[in-house]
Amino acid sequence: MTRRTRVALAASGLALAGTAGWLAHAQVGGERGIAPVAASRDIQVSGIEVDVQADTGLEAREEAWLEAQVKAWERLDGPDLPESRIAGLVSAIVIERERLGPKRYVATLGVVFDRQRASAFLGDGGSAARSAPMLLLPVTFSAGTQLMYEQRKDWQRAWAEFQSGQSRVNYVRPQGSGGESLLLTFGQTTRRSRVWWSNILDEFGAADVLIPIAKLRYTYPGGPVEGTFTARHGPDSEFLGSFTMRAESPDQLPAMLERAVRRFDAVFQTALAEGTIRPDPTLNVQTGDLNPAIQRLVDLGRSLRVQDERQEEVALEPTEASDGAISAAPINRPPPEGSVALYTVQFQSPDAAAFGAILADVRETPGVRSTGVRSTAIGGTSIMTVSYSGSIGGLAEALRAQGFTVQQGATALLISR
Template identity: 60%
Template sequence: MRTLNLPSRLSPKALILALAVVGAVPFALALRAQVDGERGIPPIAASTDIEVGGVEVNVSGDTPEEARQEGWQEAARLAWKKIGGPELSDSQLQSLVSAIVIEREQVGPRRYVARLGVVFDRTRATRYLGNQSEAQRSAPLLMVPVTMSAGTQLVYERRNPWQRAWAEFQPGASRINYVRPAGSGGESLLVTYGQTTRRSRTWWRNVLDQFGAADVIVPIADLRYTYPGGPVEGTFTARYGPDSIYLDSFEMTAANSEELPAMLGQAVQRLDRIFQNALAAGRLQPDPTLISGNVTLDRQIQILVDRARAVLAQAQAESRSQGLSDRELELRQGEPGQAVTDAPVRTPPPEGSVALYSVQFATPDPASFDAVLAAVRGAEGVRSAGVRSTAIGGTSAMTVGFAGSIAELADALRGRGLTVQQSGSALTVSR
């Protein structure tokens, strides 16, 4: 047996390097294990053809082949009627059909029972349908399919039927511009159920920039298996945006696990219609706070700012008519009984009114940004807090509406565990 002769004494630097290498090996293996395995399902290429699925047919014929042919023709008629097409002969309809998708079929000696999908060529069908399908499409929306079952939440951590249903969905005829990740590799670590519960715009901007999306939609499938081999009950919910805004929901039931893929395919179609209806109603407008460099005030804060500016402009006009100097105007703005303007320094505003104060806060990371903002909004007497500028790694700024003086605001923030420094009519806080 060969023995390996090691130095009897290692230098401190060599020992530290050896321990670092040994410690990094398990971490690297664990990280590799998180992204390895079969978890990605590449979505099918989007086609602009018009696809109509879920067409039920039940016809008969002299032979199985004749029954199937009659079933396909009947499916074309029903699908054409479903999309509101004018009355056409069977030969004209067949010239518009580019494919028949068999979702489920049973062929007997003289009978054909099936659920089919019919794909019409858009170029040829448009001459009969007009331009009704050329409506404006949505902005690119990141689609995050969430599966809930037995107390767990799953997105791309492993392959699942809900992910497959969306990967096989043909969105070419939809007005929703879906961005569908494959879910392989690092995508399974970046897009998770936990991400859908985040409210930080900074985190969401980082994720959306990775996929070139403007906003996010979250179709949720809550599946309940009643007993092994028995019915599968599903509740499907459509949500939108980083604030997880509820759009609509519905319930469906599959007779058994074998019928589950068909039920999920129908659920995808219904959710697509929900998203399209929301788009038509103007509910899928991209959130402006998700656009880098574009931070807006809360609506209530904006109203207060506009009122303050209007009052200030009116006071300045009156002072000029009375021949007052700018210094005299500044002194009058702090007097009791005057309308509230930007941040009086010492004198509290009249009872029942709200003053606006400028608050700067250190934000070395997104967690600090969220924590300080939550602490300020939870302080006693604070009526509103709107972010004016965001600088992760630097100093951010907000406008705080507070029913009291700036000294009272400082005391309220200290009560929330924040370190506060006052400089004139502004505050600087940190954790």
């Protein structure tokens, strides 16, 4: 190899390394991620429309703000108070849209009342218990793509700017920048593996997941935008509700999405009140209650294990016939004649077809009386219980004869193909 060739190869290697580094940075860099606003427990009333004329535009704006405060107080069903007293309860005015002319002010405003001061007239409306922390994953369907945090989208921005402090739902809103854009993708919402979900929820300090989906259809460039919105919950993507909205032009799309966020929050709060939204116990069995059927299987397995241990202790006790010697306990001793034992079998289930095929093959194994699914994890490790007329060693041999690779533990088996 000539010196010129070695130099060329070295330069090519450096170029490839630099390209790989640039690609890795490009996957997490760029304009993505919107930091959510800080949640406040103050009382906010949005969508107050005002249209006021005065001698100057500034005077019209001041009068419009006073009018908006009174209208907001009326929406809260507050008692009759002077305008000055109502103004003393206001902590902020949120300008949603405004147009200021020489003598006219037209706007849509939001009024924020200080909860501590206003509660003396309205009562304490924030004493209701809030939900467990819920990871929020806003998905946008548009032009044949499904995006979450890969790009900055109006749907993500609407949720980031939503003032969630008044909601009973405790939203956990990721920023979506850096590595979060690689971890939180639409593909994650289709996973059913509890291992995957548990890792992600632990990363963000959440107990469960909420998935608001916005499917946007642009009728023609510059024309109306039709939105179909679907609310889903949990690792199994449980359907909660859906609704439709329409924006007359792309310029009105952000306003439509703001309304959709408030509609979603109402759907989630209703589901919370009905008991539909609650942490899935399969995500963290240490903090949740097991399904009663699964709990019965666990209790049965524990009782069978205690019986086996007791029988082994009896077999090891010295007898008169053994003259004080300890007899060797039999290995893989089968259950009494005519009875069956219940064993736990774990198996890899990469997809639904593999899951069904393994269940069918285990059921057809000689000696197997019945099977029951204990945990389903498509893309992960599923668990079944097997009633077998023999020892766990005999079940392992029978499954090997069916073509399975079997790893045998003290009380369970792990099979694969």
